[in-house]
Amino acid sequence: MNAPANTSPATLDAVVIGAGFAGLYALHRLREMGLNVHGFEAGTGVAGTWYWNRYPGARTDSASDVYQYWFSDELLKDWNWSERFPAQEETERYLNFVADRLNLRPMISFSQRVTAAKWDAASNVWVVTTDKGESVRCRYLLSCLGPLTEPKVPPFKGHENFKGQFIHTSRWPKGGMDLRGKRVGVIGTGATGVQVIQTIASQVGELFVFQRTPTYAIAMRNPKLTDADRAATRARHKETGEAVKHSLAGFAFNMQTTPWADTTKEQRRKIFEDLYADGSLIMWGGNFGEVLVDPVANEELSEFMREKMRSRLTKPGAADKLIPKYGFGTRRPPLDIGYLEAFNRENVHIVDLLESPIERVTETGIKTGNAEYPLDVIILATGFDAATGAITAIDIRGRDGVAIKDLWDRDITTAMGLQKHGFPNFFTSAAPLAPAAAFCNLPTCLQQQVEWITDCIGYVEKNGKDKVVEATQAFEDNWVKHHDEVTNATLIAKVDSWWTGANIAGKPRRVLSYVHVGNYRQACEDVARKGYEGFEIR
Template identity: 65%
Template structure:
């Protein structure tokens, strides 16, 4: 950052980066405390995830009933959800409704990307630089960038030679793209890939699905929501408003408290059948806790899901490729689907096993593996994200004595409750590593909880600190990392390579990126606050 940029920096109290679920709420909360707040958003509109991810079939796998803000009775009363699991366009409309209803746009600079943020120790301020060359000086820096925002691009060489169209699902063009009759390749079969594949299969001329890892998938039950259903939903809001913050993964349901080994096998089967019929993530989040902790329990549930999946696959030779065998159910992200397995019955849909025959490179006409070449008009990369650290790593964030956040996380991924990091005073993060996030929490639930904690903390520091500066001690941060790892290592999840651990990004330090147990996390955060932010130094 240039000296001139620092000199011309204007002052405000707080800068919020991002205008998704967390960013909009952070702007609202901090502004409501009387702070002068500026927000920066790289896109041309609000929405965050739901602005950028507009690929065919994009929709939430959290139910509308809980995929919303809880802080305003007026918002709850005025917004009418149309589907149990809202599609991208509906969720984007909801966030635009919130922005308009709360008059948030006036404080958001759109089409503006934050490129750097440096801590000025003498002034006890952050100096924030944008891609337009502007600089802003603030006391509180609150990046709300989401855990799944920085696309992970595959390392296949030769992309510049390819004459067709390449799209990453996280950067889908707003105007869309006509895929009718075209030869399309989709690389990746995790949650996003499944949504794309099942949506475009019936319109393309030929579809090649490049699968490295088969995934468990649950059929989604997604009815329209009529007036009567909305009234029933609203009647549950008072109960759900509290319940989501106490539950295991931030939903209106919770884990089965019974001991797996004490429940007869026949009763376990009835329980699994009932959960399966819900057509939601209840099959994961309302199951027995031992399913993600005990290999025998996990094996039984994995067999159950494979049985259900096999019954949907008509071609026996495909079943062996589409059924997951390399990991147990729930140890990687489990998608909901709407006819995904059935599209492989179509003659023009082809499954390419790139575990056995890896993709080698782009060609001028498509992709080639070790044994075959595929001519494609469009290549869709559903290859996921550099989760947790990637988006913050794109910003040159430097704390005390020029300490680089990106460089620190290259050595070890650590935070204090996913909210702050030692060496970076007055930097507050949401959906950051070692807090509940996309992996193990309904995002609006955990983002609201984290923003509330941050706002309350800032209010406390403003009232008690001479310099109004707060930072976690290295001892507290190490203690939180140890606790996080103990919780994670008690599960099978920490033993299963996936993006949950950063395994999809070469060279990334391996640690479970999200904290397991949203309700327990909330209590831990509350305990710290009630003890005057024990573990943090306020000056």
């Protein structure tokens, strides 16, 4: 279909919410199937995460050779990444390049946020409405919103009275912000906080970092790419594309094949050194599998990482504040470019919120239990309501008017992160209980999920009398049981983090993401091969 930009027909085969990696690919796949499909995007342009997250220092921590689409040799041939880990601007340009090359932009209504979707059982369609008052009906509804979309803005008392600039990193203005010489407070030291802090430390007058939980920092190695590098990437493209499908976390590397018990401490040290020197997430996703399940193995790796961090900190007392005591890899480990070194600067100060929590935001800054910090700018690097938040921000009501938010407020369950029982013809990517919720190089997992979803829709179109598909309650229950058996065997399940939903007050506790991309893919393929067993088609 070639509808004018920012308009949509009133009756559709499918609606896609979101225009990032998953949304663009879903639009392309469904159109290729001959379906009448349209997308809605709250932003003014495509790129999803890379449209919204423009904060200083934003970049991928997946290498560019795997942070891309696999389905098109033409896209591969005509796009040249400039560095190993691309910055926000470059990734946004890439997704705009894809949207233009595939002529997807006319299929998307921009600056329209989907606010509600209700299942009409009498007609077997979804009724979708937007904040502009538009309403469309469609058979299939696809959520392609991303796992980290809905910002977490803690209820800091008095923030509305702050006279300076108060901003969440995911809502950074397109034109940027001039922070030169200003007194800046950054709240949060997760992956986003790391990138912001290391980038602005040399620009601002004074930087106060409000930290509750320290983070492990893996020093990133980010060389500029040459024509020879890009040629080598293209030459191994098919091999790389196969490797990511069967790995732990959707990268071109996998866990060590030699068991921990069959190596000496000296041999393991050599492996740790080699992985660390690579300057990538191979330190987490390419290590020994035992470090994710065995406390003794994890502690040996954790102490190695602490040693590396200590060697980078020279300011007295900094190591005591910045080096974690919990196990490496049980929380999301970020890559950094000078994050720890930023705290060696005289103008950078660490505020330990475990010692003295934030009491309130004042007109002129932040007050903790034992001090007040005058600030011109407050930056919230406080993360997101992961995996569920973007979906529950929409009033999605399935059969009998049941809201998905009400169900997930009680217990977070899905059928493979692809559907939820009680919500016919509603498909999700990057939803809970699938690797894309947290433990995956997202382009790998999102493409796999979009392919499964669109293949399922194609099957239903051919075989369903009413063209309706819904995960059965029994299948969903079995998947939840399997998911919990897999994830609860890991150390991740024992640590409070956004990976377990612990960053959101009242959120039901469960490891949000399935652990192992290759095994998940195989499970999805098995279901499809058996005629979508576990999904009722009528």
